[in-house]
Amino acid sequence: MSFAEAATEAPTQDLVSRSPKQLAWIRFKKNKAGIVAGCVALFFVTAAFLAPVITGILHLDPETTYTDQLDEFGMPKGTMAISSLHPLGVEPGAGRDVLAMLLYGSRISFTLAIIASVVTIGVGLILGIVVGYYRGWVDATVGRFSDFLLAFPATFMIVALSLPMVQRIEALGLARDNGARIMVLILFFAFFGWPGFTRLIRSQVLSLRERDFVMAAKSLGSSTRRIVFKELMPNLWSPVIVFLSLTLPGYLSAEAAFSYLGVGIQPPATTWGLLLADGINYWSEEPIYLLIPATMLIVVVLALNVLGDAIRDALDPKGDR
Numbered sequence: 001m002s003f004a005e006a007a008t009e010a011p012t013q014d015l016v017s018r019s020p021k022q023l024a025w026i027r028f029k030k031n032k033a034g035i036v037a038g039c040v041a042l043f044f045v046t047a048a049f050l051a052p053v054i055t056g057i058l059h060l061d062p063e064t065t066y067t068d069q070l071d072e073f074g075m076p077k078g079t080m081a082i083s084s085l086h087p088l089g090v091e092p093g094a095g096r097d098v099l100a101m102l103l104y105g106s107r108i109s110f111t112l113a114i115i116a117s118v119v120t121i122g123v124g125l126i127l128g129i130v131v132g133y134y135r136g137w138v139d140a141t142v143g144r145f146s147d148f149l150l151a152f153p154a155t156f157m158i159v160a161l162s163l164p165m166v167q168r169i170e171a172l173g174l175a176r177d178n179g180a181r182i183m184v185l186i187l188f189f190a191f192f193g194w195p196g197f198t199r200l201i202r203s204q205v206l207s208l209r210e211r212d213f214v215m216a217a218k219s220l221g222s223s224t225r226r227i228v229f230k231e232l233m234p235n236l237w238s239p240v241i242v243f244l245s246l247t248l249p250g251y252l253s254a255e256a257a258f259s260y261l262g263v264g265i266q267p268p269a270t271t272w273g274l275l276l277a278d279g280i281n282y283w284s285e286e287p288i289y290l291l292i293p294a295t296m297l298i299v300v301v302l303a304l305n306v307l308g309d310a311i312r313d314a315l316d317p318k319g320d321r
Helices: 003-009 020-029 032-049 051-058 098-134 136-150 154-172 178-208 212-219 224-235 237-261 272-281 287-315
Strands: none
Touching: 020 032, 020 287, 032 051, 032 098, 032 287, 051 098, 098 136, 098 178, 098 224, 098 237, 098 272, 098 287, 136 178, 154 178, 154 237, 178 224, 178 237, 212 224, 224 237, 237 272, 237 287, 272 287
C-alpha cells in the first residue's frame, strides 16, 4: 500500500472552530479557584437581592426585635442566641435578627458598589477611548484634569463634603435621608475613580490605534464609530474586567468604611459597615457579633478578586502559553 493510499484510508478528525468567547470559557473552566470564587460571589449577590424571599421563608424581619432572646442586661442568651429560628443569632441591645440584617444590608452595599462601578467604568471607558484615539488637545485637557483630581485626597474630601452634598440633594428634592447619602457616595466614588481607569484605557487605545487591523480599517474608509466599536472595544474587555474586579470589592469595602465613620448610610437602614461599627461596641462581650459581618465582607471581597483574576486569565489569548 502506497503512502497516498494509507493517508486516504486513515481516519480524519474534523477541526472544530471556536470563537474567542468559547475559547475564553474553556480556559475559565480549567481554573478551579475561579469557578469556586464565582459560585461564592454569585451566592452572596443572589442572596442579597432575594433577601425578602429568604427572610420570608425563614419568618424573619430585620426590623422586628426579639426581646425574648435577650437577658436582663440586653445581651443575647448564650452565644448570640443562635438557634434554628435565628441561625446567626440576634444583635445585642435591640435584639434584631443578625441574618436578616446581613441580607438586607448586603442589598444596599451591593447596589451601591455595582452602580458606582458601572458609572466609573462607563465614564473612564468613554474618556479613555476619546483621548487615546484623538490625542492632541483633547488628551492634554483630560490628562491635566485627571492629574488635578488624582492630587486630591479623596477620602478626606468625601468625609468633608458628604454632609453639605447630602443637604444640597435634599434641598433639590432629588432624594431624602439615606437615598441622598447613597447618591452622594456613588457620585464621589465615580468622580474620584474614573481618572485611573481613563489612563489605563488611554494607554491601551494608544497601542491599538497603531496596530495593523486598525490601520487597515482606516485605509478601507471605515467610520470612526465602526473602528471604535468593531476594532477597539473587543480588545478592551480584558482591562475592563480587571478594573471591575478591583473596583467592585473596593467600593464594598469603602462603603463599609464610610458608614463606619458616620458619613455613609445611617440607621435605621442596615449595611455591613453599620454592623461592623455596632459590633465594636460589643467586642468584649460578644466578639462573634463583630466577626460575622467582618468574615462576610472578607469572603466576598476575596471571592470577587479571585474571580476577576480568573476572568482576566481566561480572556488573555496567551494564557495557555
